[in-house]
Amino acid sequence: MTTGPAGTGGAAAVERVFREEYGRAVAVLVRVFGDIDIAEEAVQDAFTAALERWPVDGLPPSPAGWIITTGRNRAIDRLRREASRADRHAQAALLHARERPLEEGPVEDDRLRLIFTCCHPALAPAARVALTLRLVGGLTTAEIARAFLVAEPAMAQRLVRAKGKIRDARIPYRVPDEAELPDRLPAVLSVVYLVFNEGYSAGSGDRLVREDLCAEAVRLGRLLARLMPDEPEVLGLLALMLLTESRRPARTGPDGELVVLAEQDRDLWDRGLIAEGLALVRRCLRRGRPGPYQIQAAISAVHSDARDAAATDWGQILRLYDRLTAIAPSPVVALNRAVAVAEVRGPGPALDLVEALVPTLGDFHVLHAVRADLLRRLGRRAEAASAYEAAIAGAGNAAEAAWLERRLRDLGPV
Known part of the structure; x- marks a missing residue:
């Protein structure tokens, strides 16, 4: 298929609209038809049609509206054919669609x-x-x-x-x-x-970040906070996402390469998001009902308070991880706690903790990356190289894999 350039209706434009609008389109059509399978199939049909039409006709003025309207119309046509064969499920969905006219404006x-x-x-x-x-x-x-x-x-x-x-x-x-x-x-x-995390650290593809998923998760977090303003874990999650999102401008370099937290230019952090996130953390603390998201937000707040990586209060972070482990233990929490242990007590004690997690998290590439860094700091370069190789093999994201490959090269001959 011949496609036009990105932004004029080509395949890249269709892919961008898919990333940004798929969830909204499915949600609207579930409301219209009252059926998830029908809605999902309708949206997929609409994007297939977009791949055929947009490269020829150009990007429509409202791509999301085009997808929703096209999906609705194609689903109705299919349901009419099926309803004529006495398919009661199709008849019910068609009746539901007639009773609920399509709203083309944003439905919050x-x-x-x-x-x-x-x-x-x-x-x-x-x-x-x-x-x-x-x-x-x-x-x-x-x-x-x-x-x-x-x-x-x-x-x-x-x-x-x-x-x-x-x-x-x-x-x-x-x-x-x-x-x-x-x-x-x-x-x-x-x-x-999880939607936010997939956006902030995409599990696959060439790009480290999917900004559309980050924005959608924050939007949903704000909606939840308005719906349940007295629920501290809702506020804690929103604070956690805002504080994490504040670092995104510094998380990639000019060519999209990963920049880890310790090496980020903190002048690039979004101070408005940090201020909003810290205010939410303080609101949570006043409630006195700590939960997992509130504690994670507090950990992120400690990072945000530090003027540079060297000024990070790792002792406070470790104490917060101890509290998190007490109320919401998990292997991933234990792995993150081990990173804090390394900063407070050194790489040796931290490595012992990480090694104990290998049977549980052996398929998780982040574990191998953490283990590799600890081994490097202990001077065990050959073991570190093997651990980096395991992390690279498990990394689905190209930017993350490239960063791990650079760390492996930095080890030099082993």
């Missing part, structure tokens, strides 16, 4: 409704998170499988079962009543944070 909480639908207690916790990442974040099955450290076919089956459960149990597409919110909230917060 459509994606939030979809998240709460996906996070219904009837679904297994892992399925809730995976399905929302697929539908709202637009992540591929392979990307979600990497996030969960499971095989892609197993994740595909998990997604199919979750959508079937929503359909068969007739789970409503709405933000739940106030009494129902506490049961849904942990999964909702987990989903929003």
Whole structure:
């Protein structure tokens, strides 16, 4: 297929619109048809049509509106054909669509409704998170499988079962009543944070950051904070994302290369986001109900307070990780705590902690990267080289892999 240049309707433009608008389009069409499978298939059909039409006709004035309208029309045409064959499911979806006319303007909480639908207690916790990442974040099955450290076919089956459960149990597409919110909230917060993390450190591709996912996660975090202003973990998550997002301008170099926290130019950090995030952390502290997101936000606040890497209060960070371990232990928390231990007590004690995590996190490339750095600092260069090679092999993102390759080269002959 011949395509025009990016920005004029070529394949690159279609890909950009897909990244930015997939979640919104699916959410709107779920509201229209009352069915996740129909909505997702309609959006996929619309993007297929965009690949055919936009290179010829150019980018429409409202690409998202074009996708939503095209997807709706194609789905209605297909449902009419199926309804004429006495397909009751198609008839019901068509009736639902007639009762709910399409709103082409922005509908602020459509994606939030979809998240709460996906996070219904009837679904297994892992399925809730995976399905929302697929539908709202637009992540591929392979990307979600990497996030969960499971095989892609197993994740595909998990997604199919979750959508079937929503359909068969007739789970409503709405933000739940106030009494129902506490049961849904942990999964909702987990989903929003995973969307942000996939944006901040893309699991695959050439670019380190997917700005669209970061922006969407922050937007959803702000919506949740307005919906539940007295819930400290909601404020904690928003603070964590804002403080992390504040560092994004310094996280990549001129050619898109990764710049790690210790080497970042802190003058490039977004001071407005830092101020907003720190204010939220202080609000959380006044509540006196610490939770995992609040503690992680406090850790990020310590980094934000330091004028440079050398001034970081690693003792305070380690104490916060100790609290986090006490209330929300996990192998990834233990790995992050080991990094703080290395700064406070040295690489030797930290390496002991990391080695104990290998049986659990052996497929996680970040573990090998941390282990490699500790071995390098201990002068065990040959072992460090092997650990860097393992980290490179597991890194799905090209920018991250390139940074690890530079660190491996810096070791010199071993």
